[in-house]
Amino acid sequence: MDLNxxxxxxxxxxxxxxxxxxxxxxxxxxxxxxxxxxxxxxYESSDFVEKIKSFSKNNEYYIYCKSGGRSSAACKIMxxxxxxxxxxxxxxxxxxxxxxxx
Numbered sequence: 001m002d003l004n005x006x007x008x009x010x011x012x013x014x015x016x017x018x019x020x021x022x023x024x025x026x027x028x029x030x031x032x033x034x035x036x037x038x039x040x041x042x043y044e045s046s047d048f049v050e051k052i053k054s055f056s057k058n059n060e061y062y063i064y065c066k067s068g069g070r071s072s073a074a075c076k077i078m079x080x081x082x083x084x085x086x087x088x089x090x091x092x093x094x095x096x097x098x099x100x101x102x
Contacts, residue, residue, distance in 0.1 A: 001075075001086070001087050001088065002068075002072070002087075002088045002090045003087050003088065003089065003090060004090050004091075005089065005090070005091065005095060005096060005097060005098075008062060008064075008087060008089045008090075009098055011060070011062070011087065012060075012062040012087070015060065017059050017060070018059065018060045018061075018062060019038070019055070019059055019060070019061050019062070020034055020035075020036050020037040020038070020061075020062045020063075020064070021037065021038055021039075021040050021061055021062070021063045021064075021074070022034065022037040022038065022039045022040070022064060022065070022093075023039075023040055023041065023042040023048070023063060023064070023065045023070050023071050023074045024039070024041070024042075024065050024066055024070065024093075025041050025043060026039060026041060028066065030102070031102065032093075032100040032101065032102045033093070033100065033101055033102065034064060034093065034096065034098065034099070034100065034101070035098075035099050035101045037064075037101075040052070040074075042065070042070045042071075042073060042074050043070075048074070048077075049077065049081075052077070052078060052081060052083075053081070055083075057082055057083050057084070058085075059085065060085040060086075060087070061078065061083060061085060061086045061087065062087050062089065063075055063078075063086060063087065063088050063089065064088070064089035064092050064093055064096075065092050065093070066092045066093060066094050067091065067092040067094050067095075068088060068089065068090050068091055068092045069092075071088045071089060071092060072088050074088075075087070075088045
């Protein structure tokens with residue numbers, strides 16, 4: 001499900017069990033990321049899928065990339081794997097007005 005920045009920010013911060021995933025490359029991640037995000041590079045697809053397999057399907061996952069394309073693809077992959085609570089940040093980090101960590 002695509003969420004605008006405001007809805008994504010509000011929902012992602014509601015529970016400590018919510019997981020924020022940055023699907024950009026490690027180099028992009030090092031330039032700055034949304035607080036508490038973990039980096040899982042979607043371009044390394046087999047590694048991405050293997051790591052996702054270890055995640056609980058009961059949690060909520062908030063996914064972003066630079067502009068929303070890769071994170072949308074990641075959400076589709078996760079949905080196909082049986083994850084129902086997956087949310088894509090429309091516009092990605094390039095349109096993010098919140099805090100950036102590095």
